[in-house]
């Protein structure tokens with residue numbers, strides 16, 4: 001066996017051009033496939049990144065000004081949502097996984113030792129950060145039920161606010177800051193990359209605290225929802241809007257009175273885009289692979305043809321058909337797998353290099369990030385090439401091994 | 413050693429069928445040095461290839477060293493060739509990408525002999541044919557006579573019972589022809605059975621028995637001599 005391998009390596013070395021051509025075909029096929037898959041994944045990662053920390057299925061509902069006269073009431077009536085709306089939704093509409101009300105002031109002053117920063121001020125219940133479950137907390141903790149129950153004067157602040165108030169190196173957690181002139185303790189710092197950093201220019205405190213400080217009573221400015229898994233977000237949004245409109249006597253066709261935003265909408269568009277990208281990649285990838293397969297098959301057929309005379313001589317010297325066929329096939333498997341592996345290594349290497357370059361340069365290409373490869377796909381592709389290479393060689397090899405040596409030697 | 417009876421061979425190409433050997437009866441004993449003569453197209457190479465289990469025949473029977481050579485599978489044929497037979501071709505048939513020593517060692521590879529032993533034996537036989545200083549030369553760096561000597565070394569390396577040579581001197585000048593013939597005679601003295609196909613009476617005269625083929629049949633020497641003379645006159 002080892003001797004046979006040596007014999008094969010020797011033959012390959014003595015036929016450098018043929019070996020190189022075969023190897024290069026396989027190498028190139030795998031190399032291109034890897035690059036393609038990598039870039040496709042890079043695009044997906046880039047688009048995904050643009051969504052920030054938002055989960056992809058949340059729905060927001062908030063009140064606006066009516067634009068359709070209804071039941072004797074005029075236009076431009078401002079609709080104020082309240083805690084009762086949340087309870088009604090909880091009780092009457094199935095399929096809600098999480099619901100959370102939020103009261104907010106778009107602009108408030110936050111101060112610390114003479115420094116100050118503007119920020120959106122939000123009062124939130126405990127559930128709120130379940131909707132933003134991917135938001136990373138750099139320091140400290142999320143607000144919890146105790147904070148709400150005890151009406152604690154605590155806040156979590158976004159990184160943008162934290163950077164403006166605190167010197168680098170100072171741990172904001174535990175510090176006392178002024179929020180609209182009320183002293184409160186910082187319990188956590190979060191980073192939400194949505195809105196190009198705008199989502200981190202915010203301050204959150206327990207809803208109970210907010211209501212007490214600002215006297216907002218049962219008023220709610222925004223309702224956040226997430227559907228249970230398997231529930232259609234669009235259907236849920238429709239049901240919620242219907243209910244809330246009914247409760248506030250807003251015309252069913254009035255889109256301004258009660259407004260909403262459903263993340264499933266852009267998510268759906270992006271999913272469509274992903275499907276497009278994936279289909280494209282597979283199309284081109286399979287094309288590349290097919291080209292590689294055809295190349296290998298051709299080279300194998302030509303190789304065997306070209307070597308018919310050699311096969312005849314070897315048979316005259318006592319080579320059995322089995323040794324002829326197995327040698328030819330092992331040869332092709334060896335070339336294919338080594339070349340395929342090289343293609344894999346170089347392809348992944350180049351992708352890593354690009355990823356590293358992007359990361360270290362801090363460059364941010366639009367819609368491109370972290371190119372990477374699905375290893376299983378890559379290995380499958382190589383195995384496929386090897387198997388096809390062997391199958392392609394099998395037919396002519398068996399034929400060459402079957403004919404009498406004299407016929408083989410006569411071939412030219 | 414070799415016993416042929418009533419061997420027929422046809423070459424078929426499409427509809428047409430060419431009857432090349434028309435009933436050959438032949439008996440060659442162990443240790444004989446035999447030549448096969450005959451005009452071009454008389455079927456000499458065809459006969460030799462059948463003797464060498466390189467080609468099939470259509471009718472008759474053939475026994476080589478007690479083994480029946482009828483309807484053999486390729487694998488069995490390969491073993492017979494490897495064990496009993498050594499070939500020398502007019503066109504040398506060396507593998508162009510292997511050097512002299514490696515060409516000589518190749519039959520041993522198919523016998524499963526280890527690399528070291530192969531190289532050692534190959535060098536021995538190259539020395540015997542007087543080419544030990546050329547063992548690393550590639551075939552295209554060797555003269556015709558040298559190539560044929562490499563081919564003979566390769567035919568001998570497995571110590572076969574029978575050596576078959578198809579016009580081994582056909583591509584060589586008269587001096588080189590003489591060198592090669594001396595080599596064959598030396599090998600013959602070692603006890604090998606040797607069968608040489610040739611056109612050259614000089615070569616045939618150095619063998620102990622001449623077999624003449626005419627029109628696919630073995631004829632007696634006298635008849636052919638008469639014919640030769642008739643043509644000469």
Ligand SMILES: Nc1ncnc2c1ncn2[C@@H]1O[C@H](COP(=O)(O)OP(=O)(O)OP(=O)(O)O)[C@@H](O)[C@H]1O
Nearest residue numbers: 423424425430432451452453454455456457458459
């Ligand atoms: N592969 C083949 N297909 C068809 N016909 C063939 C084939 N090989 C040989 N022949 C025919 O068989 C006949 C005998 O051929 P062969 O090669 O045995 O002759 P030969 O005696 O060796 O001739 P030469 O002295 O020229 O080598 C010739 O008529 C040749 O045309």
Ligand SMILES: [Mg+2]
Nearest residue numbers: 456457458578
């Ligand atoms: Mg001939």
